Amino acid sequence: MIEWISKQVILYWDILRYLLPAVPWTILITICSFALALILGMIIGIMRISRISWVARLAGMYINVIRGVPLLVQIFFIYFGLGGILNLDRFTAGVLAVGICYSAYLAEIFRSGIEAISVGQHEAAQSLGMTRFQTLRYVIIPQSMRIVLPPTANEFIASLKDSSLVSIIGMRELTRAGREYYSQYFVDFQTWFIVGLIYLAMTLTLSKVVKYLEKVYSVKGFGSQKA
């Protein structure tokens, strides 16, 4: 019994040591692709509410197309389809695919956050002579931040998990490392248990960070503001 336990402990430790060096890649892919998603999502989200109708429609099409195609297919398309033409490496293709995919979801979150602010705020800003852009920048978007922070954070956590899909094009991140270990030593239960545990550790840590950010972004008495 004791022998079995000590063997297991050594095995788990061995797996963990094998997997940990791949974790920074998972984090890097997630951060890079989410940064891209934030920038693209903000642009597309603002385009979505543009008064110029073709701009709004273009953004709407982008959102519908990207959301309507599985991420796995987008990864294949960008790496094998576009990658062949543009000579993309695995990392770039993976980051592009995850980033573009999540930008569509974020665009909808940002749009709804902007639209959640009352018309009166727009009118007050405009009556003070602010342009539409200034109104968004100084009045509307800062107020939307608190509304969009929780769903955006959820998307960030989801994108961390979805970064595992990038393993399919041979990008060596956490899931890929798990597959490598498994195919060398054929210990399935322990390998995927540890992989799952590492993902869980990361997502739970992020949840804590989000809770903290929500506190930082709350403004005195703001919550009780009547609409």
Place this chain on the structure above:
Amino acid sequence: MIIEIKNLVCRFGDVAAVDDVSLMVDKGEVVVIIGPSGSGKSTLLRCLNALQDFDSGEIVVDDILVEKNHRHIHDLRLEVGMVFQQFNLFPHLSVINNIVLAQKVVRKRSKEEAVAKGKKLLGMVGLTEKAEAFPAQLSGGQQQRVAIARALAMDPKIMLFDEVTSALDPEMIGEVLEVMKRLAAGGMTMLVVTHEIGFAREVADRVVFMDNGRVIETGPPSVVIDNPREKRTQEFLSKVL
């Protein structure tokens, strides 16, 4: 004439919210617009700073033509300050920053200059000690006084007041009207939509009674409020007085 409105028509679908209204306002004049709900008072006011598009007619504010395509909308809104029924303070900014923001980004004033101006105006509306508070920490009457200070910080030549006391608890109405009275006494050109007949009688140079989008009667308060000639004005006043 600082405001010239000629044959203004503004429709919402089939309904003419403002129906062929003409109105001239002199510099320094205080015009109070009264009338039942839905009579087009607020819509008329909102046309003046292009928050509302109109269908036909002409508006000239301080020599700026208010146009549908809003070519001069920026210049126009610099001249016209507006205070709203729902205050519409920016909830994410402190009181002083509410007043400073547009001064900085629109009037391009330095922070020091904008803050100094803001503090002076807060003093004028009696809220010096609330500079660092947030809007949600203030009473309705205090919020509305901040909103007035915010509009004044842009140095407008005209102030529009759109039912600014309608959302207030009764005990707070007085403090807001008091600020408006001082403003009127200081020579500000003011267009005031209100249900406060007492305020109209005391402060207005001219009272305009509107009903169904039309101007029914206009004249000094001693006539329109105390001795109205039109039957509809009499009916309305008998209900509210």
